[in-house]
Amino acid sequence: xxxxxxxxxxxxxxxxxxxxxxxxxxxxxxxxxxxxxxxxxxxxxxxxxxxxxxxxxxxxxxxxxxxxxxxxxxxxxxxxxxxxxxxxxxxxxxxxxxxxxxxxxxxxxxxxxxxxxxxxxxxxxxxxxxxxxxxxxxxxxxxxxxxxxxxxxxxxxxxxxxxxxxxxxxxxxxxxxxxxxxxxxxxxxxxxxxxxxxxxxxxxxxxxxxxxxxxxxxxxxxxxxxx
Amino acid sequence: xxxxxxxxxxxxxxxxxxxxxxxxxxxxxxxxxxxxxxxxxxxxxxxxxxxxxxxxxxxxxxxxxxxxxxxxxxxxxxxxxxxxxxxxxxxxxxxxxxxxxxxxxxxxxxxxxxxxxxxxxxxxxxxxxxxxxxxxxxxxxxxxxxxxxxxxxxxxxxxxxxxxxxxxxxxxxxxxxxxxxxxxxxxxxxxxxxxxxxxxxxxxxxxxxxx
Amino acid sequence: xxxxxxxxxxxxxxxxxxxxxxxxxxxxxxxxxxxxxxxxxxxxxxxxxxxxxxxxxxxxxxxxxxxxxxxxxxxxxxxxxxxxxxxxxxxxxxxxxxxxxxxxxxxxxxxxxxxxxxxxxxxxxxxxxxxxxxxxxxxxxxxxxxxxxxxxxxxxxxxxxxxxxxxxxxxxxxxxxxxxxxxxxxxxxxxxxxxxxxxxxxxxxxxxxxxxxxxxxxxxxxxxxxxxxxxxxxxxxxxxxxxxxx
Numbered sequence: 001x002x003x004x005x006x007x008x009x010x011x012x013x014x015x016x017x018x019x020x021x022x023x024x025x026x027x028x029x030x031x032x033x034x035x036x037x038x039x040x041x042x043x044x045x046x047x048x049x050x051x052x053x054x055x056x057x058x059x060x061x062x063x064x065x066x067x068x069x070x071x072x073x074x075x076x077x078x079x080x081x082x083x084x085x086x087x088x089x090x091x092x093x094x095x096x097x098x099x100x101x102x103x104x105x106x107x108x109x110x111x112x113x114x115x116x117x118x119x120x121x122x123x124x125x126x127x128x129x130x131x132x133x134x135x136x137x138x139x140x141x142x143x144x145x146x147x148x149x150x151x152x153x154x155x156x157x158x159x160x161x162x163x164x165x166x167x168x169x170x171x172x173x174x175x176x177x178x179x180x181x182x183x184x185x186x187x188x189x190x191x192x193x194x195x196x197x198x199x200x201x202x203x204x205x206x207x208x209x210x211x212x213x214x215x216x217x218x219x220x221x222x223x224x225x226x227x
Numbered sequence: 228x229x230x231x232x233x234x235x236x237x238x239x240x241x242x243x244x245x246x247x248x249x250x251x252x253x254x255x256x257x258x259x260x261x262x263x264x265x266x267x268x269x270x271x272x273x274x275x276x277x278x279x280x281x282x283x284x285x286x287x288x289x290x291x292x293x294x295x296x297x298x299x300x301x302x303x304x305x306x307x308x309x310x311x312x313x314x315x316x317x318x319x320x321x322x323x324x325x326x327x328x329x330x331x332x333x334x335x336x337x338x339x340x341x342x343x344x345x346x347x348x349x350x351x352x353x354x355x356x357x358x359x360x361x362x363x364x365x366x367x368x369x370x371x372x373x374x375x376x377x378x379x380x381x382x383x384x385x386x387x388x389x390x391x392x393x394x395x396x397x398x399x400x401x402x403x404x405x406x407x408x409x410x411x412x413x414x415x416x417x418x419x420x421x422x423x424x425x426x427x428x429x430x431x432x433x434x435x436x437x438x
Numbered sequence: 439x440x441x442x443x444x445x446x447x448x449x450x451x452x453x454x455x456x457x458x459x460x461x462x463x464x465x466x467x468x469x470x471x472x473x474x475x476x477x478x479x480x481x482x483x484x485x486x487x488x489x490x491x492x493x494x495x496x497x498x499x500x501x502x503x504x505x506x507x508x509x510x511x512x513x514x515x516x517x518x519x520x521x522x523x524x525x526x527x528x529x530x531x532x533x534x535x536x537x538x539x540x541x542x543x544x545x546x547x548x549x550x551x552x553x554x555x556x557x558x559x560x561x562x563x564x565x566x567x568x569x570x571x572x573x574x575x576x577x578x579x580x581x582x583x584x585x586x587x588x589x590x591x592x593x594x595x596x597x598x599x600x601x602x603x604x605x606x607x608x609x610x611x612x613x614x615x616x617x618x619x620x621x622x623x624x625x626x627x628x629x630x631x632x633x634x635x636x637x638x639x640x641x642x643x644x645x646x647x648x649x650x651x652x653x654x655x656x657x658x659x660x661x662x663x664x665x666x667x668x669x670x671x672x673x674x675x676x677x678x679x680x681x682x683x684x
Contacts, residue, residue, distance in 0.1 A: 005335050012332030020320050084314025087282060092333045093306035099333070135527040153603055157596050161586050170582060173598060178614035185618070206610065217603050220520070220524050224595045227283040244589070300477075382513075 009094050010102045017106030020079075027075065029113050032118060039122050048125045056128035058136070058187035062180055064122075064145065065115055070169055073112040073151040077159040077222065078102060086106040086159075086226055096222065097215035098152040102170060104145075104152045104215070112144030128191065135190035139183040142203045149207075149214040150175050156218045160225035178206065232294075233258045233413045234279070234382060239288035241274050247437055248274055251288070254432060258381070261414040261426050262403060266434035270381045272417040273313065273386055275434070279415065280310045280384050292382065306335070309380040311388060315371035319360030323351055326359060330374060345376050349399070364391040372396075375403050383407065385416040397423065449670045452526045456659045456666075463655040470649030478642035494552045496642060500650035502545035502566075505573060508538030508654055512580075513605035516598035529592030529669060531601055533582055533661035537654050539577035545570055565619035571610050576604045590669070 021027045042060045043053055056187030078105075080086045089099045096155035116137060123136045154172035234256040241248045248271030256262055258288070259384045264272050277283045279290055281297050281304065297304040317326050327342045346355050348371045351362075359367055368391045389397050401424040404414055408428065422429070478496035512534040519527035549567050550560045561567070580597050587593030670676050 008332050012329055016325075016329050017323070019325075020318070023320055068437070079318070081319055082314070083332070084312055084316035085318060087280075087310065087312060087314065088316035088330065088333060089281060091280060091305050091308055091310045093302050093335050094333070095302070112667075137475060157583060158586070160592070164586075167582055167586055168614060170575070171579040174572050174579065174611070175603070178607070178610045181614045181618045213606065217599060221596065221599050223282075224592050224599065227277075227590055245672075 006094065006098060009092070010098060013089075013099045014109075015101035015108045017103055017204045018109055018133075020138075021106070024036060025164050027072065028110050028114060031071045032114050034071055035068040035115055035118070036122065038067060039125060043124075047070040054127040054129060054191070057123065057128040058184040060126060061119070061122060061128075061136060061187075062139075062143075062184050065144065065145050066173070066176055066180065068115065069111060069144065069151060070172065072107065073148075073155045073172070074158075074165050074168060075157045077225075078155075081159045081225065086222060090226060091199045096219035100152070100156075100215045100218045100222070104148050104218070107152065108145045108148040110121045112140075112148055115144060116140045128187075130191055130192035131142060132170070135196055138200060139186050139203065142207055143179050143183045146179050146203065146207045146210050147176060149210040152181075153214060153217050153221060156221035156225060158224070158225075179203065182206075186187055230234060232256070233292065234415070235291040235294075236279065237289050237291065239278060239285040239290065241278060241283075241285055243271075243274065249434060249437070253288075254430075256382075256413045256415065256430070257428075258411045258413055259408050260428040260430060261421065262276070262430040262432060264415070264417045264432045264434065265419075265437045270434040270436045276310075276312070276386050276415065276417065280308065280312075281305070282437075283411075285320050300426050302390060307381045308382045308384065309374060309378050309382070311374065312386045315368065317359055317367055319359055319367075322356045323359055323373075324355045324363075326370055327373050327377070331377060334378065336377060336379065342373070342377065345357060345373050348376075350374060350396075365393060365396065368392055369396060372400060375400070375407070381412045383412065383414045383416075385414065385429055387417055387419070389418055389420055447524045447526060448520070449666050449673070450527060450675045453663060453666050457665045458658050460656065460663075463652050463659060467649055467656050468654035470645050470652060474642050474649050477597070478639075478646060481641050482642050483636070485569035491555050493605050494548050495639075496646045498545060498548040498552060499643060500647040501541045502570060504648055504650045505538055505542040505545050505570065507651070508534050508541055508658075508663065509573060509576070509601075509608065510605065512538060515535065516601035516605075519594070519598045522600065525591075525594070525669070526666065528598055529665040530658075530662055531580075532594060533658050533665055534654075535580050535597070535601075536575060537657045537661070539574065539581065541650070541654065542570060542574040542577060544573065563619070565616045568615050568619070572615070572682055573608070576608070580604070580625055600630050 024155040039060060042056070046052065046056070077086065080089070090096055092099070119137050119140050120133050122210065123133050128136065135138040151168075151172050154168040154175075155164075158168045161167065182199045182202050186203070189199065232255040236252060236254050238253050239252040240250045240252070254262075264271050264275065274283065278285045281290075281301055284298075292300075292304045292307065316330070318329075321329070323346055324342060327346070331337070331342070333377065343355060344409070346352075349372070351366060351369060354362060354366065359370055368388075372388065388400060391429070392400065397420075401422060405424065405426070407414060408426070474496065479493055482493070484490050484492070484546040500669075512531050515527045515530040515534065518524060519531060546567070549570070553562055553567075554560050578599050583600055584593045587596060666678055
């Protein structure tokens with residue numbers, strides 16, 4: 001098994017998931033629409049006052065991002081579990097964590113990345129100052145893969161259950177708290193025109209840890225779910 | 228006659244929902260042998276296959292492949308294993324050809340044009356590029372069974388491989404079984420039908436329904 | 439240590455160990471609880487600022503400490519269960535979880551009750567209270583995941599994985615909440631300075647902590663005994679045990 005076959009495995013699993021998402025475009029569009037609608041609800045609920053909205057914008061954007069990531073998470077292993085592809089991945093001579101890494105990356109490409117791209121538009125809707133736009137995009141860029149990794153652990157644990165969706169949110173949302181705290185604080189700091197490199201660095205460190213640890217946890221969780 | 232036991236099951240016990248499916252089950256399979264597992268519904272045929280394939284853990288006992296415990300050397304075992312279960316691992320949104328290519332990548336086999344010819348041989352001419360979900364049940368099963376022609380695994384574990392197949396398909400499959408056994412492979416399968424072809428090295432294991 | 443531990447991977451030996459340990463824990467609990475509560479609630483001097491209402495620390499602090507302690511022991515059991523694949527360790531995880539969740543709930547409720555006279559509000563987003571609340575969520579996660587599975591073997595392993603993931607995240611969550619709290623100021627009221635606590639209050643507090651630890655031990659052991667019996671009920675040794683009981 002040469003090195004290129006590891007890459008072959010990764011790219012095959014990755015491209016399968018991305019292709020499937022593009023064939024069912026609603027999978028990409030729906031979380032994005034959900035994100036937009038949640039953000040629209042807030043001004044209606046708390047009033048359209050620009051200053052108030054700008055103050056609350058980082059929190060609202062990030063809570064909306066958390067919720068719309070949750071929306072697509074259940075799908076990440078569900079289809080593969082139902083049609084037996086997951087068993088085939090386990091019975092492959094390659095480490096399962098590699099396939100898992102590919103699947104999480106594909107999930108991020110189809111749900112996280114569109115959010116990162118659309119973030120400036122949503123930030124403008126919320127009256128966020130121009131100087132905070134960069135921070136919004138950067139925190140989402142580092143934070144959304146982290147959400148995918150942590151969320152995939154919950155998805156892997158609940159994929160064998162009939163009604164795993166709500167349970168998964170219960171498992172995953174508490175684990176999202178540090179991401180939420182540091183990301184919103186980075187945006188807050190940047191809107192005061194202060195340096196926010198520290199928060200980004202912490203988010204980056206958490207992402208690095210998740211990259212290493214999460215695939216192991218996810219693959220052992222998948223093995224439990226399949227048995 | 229070689230006496231090397233390719234697969235060895237040592238006193239495996241499995242209980243599900245408080246019901247004991249089988250207790251201290253031991254048997255072995257040599258290269259060139261095919262074993263048919265029989266038994267009524269709910270006797271634990273599928274559970275046994277899933278334990279041998281390493282997906283589920285037995286409550287007790289251990290399984291050895293080439294004298295190595297499959298739990299400790301799972302990657303080595305997986306390289307020699309072809310498992311096709313009830314759920315075949317064929318994605319309905321993808322085409323037959325895409326499914327085959329993906330499976331080959333996942334299992335570290337070379338992707339080549341041969342796959343097209345094989346799909347044609349299995350009666351899927353002109354259907355290689357339509358989404359698999361639009362095919363009939365038998366055709367979908369054939370898409371999964373193409374793997375039997377494309378792997379270099381020594382042990383095949385097949386759960387009800389003949390489901391939804393027509394007579395021609397069954398005959399084609401059994402011919403391939405024979406070829407695999409001649410090349411020194413081993414097959415473990417469950418089926419409710421009897422095998423129509425004669426195999427020299429056929430073993431049967433009957434699981435009783437236990438209360 | 440492995441040689442010493444390994445016999446307890448067998449259910450019967452683990453059950454016997456529970457039986458041997460149970461009386462010690464029970465004695466510690468009863469003695470310390472009686473001494474600690476009477477001393478703490480009746481004899482320890484009243485605080486010059488908070489008057490008698492401070493006495494709730496004799497319940498609040500031990501339960502808060504034990505809520506964390508129970509989580510870490512649960513995580514250690516979970517790691518043992520996953521690494522060495524010992525079924526009894528899985529059962530231990532499931533036995534500890536509800537006890538730990540109860541401790542967390544006690545800490546939260548007493549914290550709120552203490553907060554009302556001290557801070558004038560039932561709930562303040564104080565860093566420690568918030569961490570405690572998240573800890574409660576983590577406990578609920580482990581418990582509800584366990585109960586969602588029909589097959590209890592998979593359930594145990596899934597719960598173990600979640601417990602380990604939780605314990606890796608717990609320090610991160612704790613520090614991020616602490617940092618978030620100092621960032622947002624507002625409710626940073628220091629409850630009391632532990633080092634400056636008077637020995638006349640410290641001693642009953644320590645005794646109470648020991649009592650709560652003993653209590654967690656007792657309840658966990660009883661639950662563990664039950665779980666082992668449930669899981670092994672078809673085995674001869676359990677049948678024999680039941681036969682002797684009759």
